[in-house]
Amino acid sequence: MPLLIGGGVVGIVLIGLLVFLGVKALGGDDEPDAGPTTSQSSEPTGNPSNGGDNGTLGNATGQAKTATEKLQGSGYQCSDLFNTGQGAHRGCFKYDGPTEAEAIFQFQPDGTILGVLLKSQNEDNVNNAAVTFDAALQAIGNDTFGGDQVKKIQDAVKTGQKSQKVGSTWGEFELRNDGDELQLSGGKSGADSLDLPRKSFDTTEAQLIAALKTKKYVCTTSCSKQVGKYGSQRIYSYASKGEGIRSLEMSASGDPEDVKTALPAAVNDAFAALKGEDVAALKSYVQAHNDGKSYSAYVAGWRVEIIANNEDSYSSSRISVSYETFYV
The missing domain is CATH 3.40.630 (Aminopeptidase)
Known part of the structure; x- marks a missing residue:
């Protein structure tokens, strides 16, 4: 009889331990270890292979x-x-x-x-x-x-x-x-550079061009539309034949008031045609920095550049999304 009771107690203890370990494995309540000192913020850097989603900084000492x-x-x-x-x-x-x-x-x-x-x-x-x-x-x-x-x-x-x-x-x-x-x-000296992630969208150039043509873009080396009397909005991409797009450029130029509407339209048209896990984060960053200023940042493992040239009578803005290169 004592043996049976003892065995029951052991069984209960083992079941409790397994439940505890299961909760831990699934990310149950646990105090995080203190991380190293950060240079700007303690925000998470996202998927390690992709980087942060919104141009954020991780740890540095x-x-x-x-x-x-x-x-x-x-x-x-x-x-x-x-x-x-x-x-x-x-x-x-x-x-x-x-x-x-x-x-x-x-x-x-x-x-x-x-x-x-x-x-x-x-x-x-x-x-x-x-x-x-x-x-x-x-x-x-x-x-x-x-x-x-x-x-x-x-x-x-x-x-x-x-x-x-x-x-x-x-x-x-x-x-x-x-x-x-x-x-x-x-x-x-004596140190190797770190490998960079190879980035591409799921959409090919042919698929992007086909989607833009349905929106009345004229496509040759790039796809463009006339804006106002003398302006244009343009979308350009690069990819190896049959492979996913590896760089994308959206731009608009012309009368400043025309550019204010043409550039967001080009952004919407381009991202609407793209497929891939990073599209939402990239579009969100671009739209959040649509204030007529210039920016560069890493977003979801891509390099994003927003270059604005604003004058009273003529304006041009360019947004590029590309994979990073680093040769030293």
Whole structure:
């Protein structure tokens, strides 16, 4: 009799344990572990292979945290293409009048920066492009490469050569100086860059073109409609033959009032024809940033650029969604 009672007790205990483990496996109540210090927010980064859905930042410590905070202090908007336990790919973007700049870097979980890509462009003022480039170089480089190595790069910029290699104790850099555009790329010695997700929509170019033709677009190398007396709205895509679209561009130009309605129409027409798990997040981001300003961010593993040029008598705006490339 005691054995039977003992067995019953053991059975009840085992059943209780199994129920508890089942609840844990299904994500039952459990206090989360404290994560590392974040550089901007503690919002989730979404599917690790796709990145955040709304241009958000994940965790960062060390060099990556310092660089991010300095760039944000200079007016850059930063977001993660992905941020996982294996490392992260972060982009910081800035639009200041005609000056466009970006600082992209990859880093390890401890914040150690593995590779960088810096760009600054201003077709109207070469000096402004150089000043913006130098500020980003120092924001990332002083803590990552060291001030003496930053000076090597600064001296190379001053020589004015179109393209040159710059060696440093951190790694080797490729510098390109076209006057109105400066670019620097480099990777840490002995470190491999992180793989980027290959992105594509489920829709092919042929399917997109067929859908746009039903909406009265004229399609040749791109699909377009006339807007007003002299404007147009245009949709362009790229994909390998028979494969899903890998980049998409929507634009409108003409009278400012016409563009205000033409660009949202192009956005709606393009996204209505696309299929894929990222379509809703991308459309949501684009529509939330329809205020006539320029933006860049990583959204759902894609790079989104919204470029606006507004004048009193003529306006042009372009939105691009593309897979990211990163060569250092």
